[in-house]
Amino acid sequence: MAQQQALITITGYVGANPTQFNKDGMPHASSFRMASTRRYFDNRTQQWKDLPTTWITVKAYRNLSENICQSLKKGEPVIVMGALATETWADQNGKPQSRIVLEASAAGHDLNRGVTTLRKFVKPNDQHQPEAKGTEPRVGADPFVRQGSVAPVEIVVPEDDEAAEFSGDTGEFDGDIY
Template sequence: MSLGDTHLTVLGWIGSDPDFKEIGQTPHTSFRLGSTPRQFDRSLNTFVDKPTTWFTVQCWRGLAQNAFESVRIGQPVIVTGRLRTHEWTDDSGEQHSRVILEAFSVGHDLSRGTTTFTKTPPRSESLTESSPQRAESRPAETTASPYPADEFSTTTLPLAPTAPAAEAA
């Protein structure tokens, strides 16, 4: 995170088919996200929709692949990311710009339904699958812990003081 970045979390609905492509060799997925706030109108005694705000969401690398395989038009999602401004000049020399939500995280809104999660394999494994020699040397089946390995070693702390009482005073 750098100074001046605008981070945003948006609850909304997928408004377009996710578009997947590789830029260089980097996976990229983009889609439109609509967010419509609701407000209670006392005169009508009901909730009414306010104007919809539309975002273009861009996902990169592993998130791009997972988002493309997971989200569809009409599904409720929560997207967290940073706002970016994309500026360009068209063929006639006219300046244009648009705001893009560059996603860090995309997930289904579980207050509106259920979903099933499937963990993707680590990147090093997915790269070796394309190599037939390495694929043969791997074990056929592996077991993984649902929790990551501890980052720090643990040492037990003594529960009783180890120094004599006379030294402590």
């Protein structure tokens, strides 16, 4: 019988910049501390009140880990979904210790608190790359990517007359979207 794990979602703020902990030759792995403070409205005082802040360690692996390290910074609002896990170890005196961590399956900025922009990476073996009409694509490296972590990003710049325009009236794009 397969073990079932419930996914939970937590919102909060990045408490420290993500750090890598993987060893050479192993898949990318990282962690960061996250602060989540629940609030409630006190009808008696007619004010919002904070409950104590819950601090949790978030761990991520592989592509998610790489993207977290490049995207999230201390103080930014985040939303993380994943499964809870218990880590155990013995301290310096041999006494057993444990803590609960959130093993992330998805993470990103909390869009209730601001806006963000996605930069999708082109994989070296991706055969479904967009083609610009009548223009040669301009290829360049994303300046925000650490050297050697991902493939170069293909940047396609349309001619001015081919640029897509958004119509607020109809809620649709007019033209090609790249």
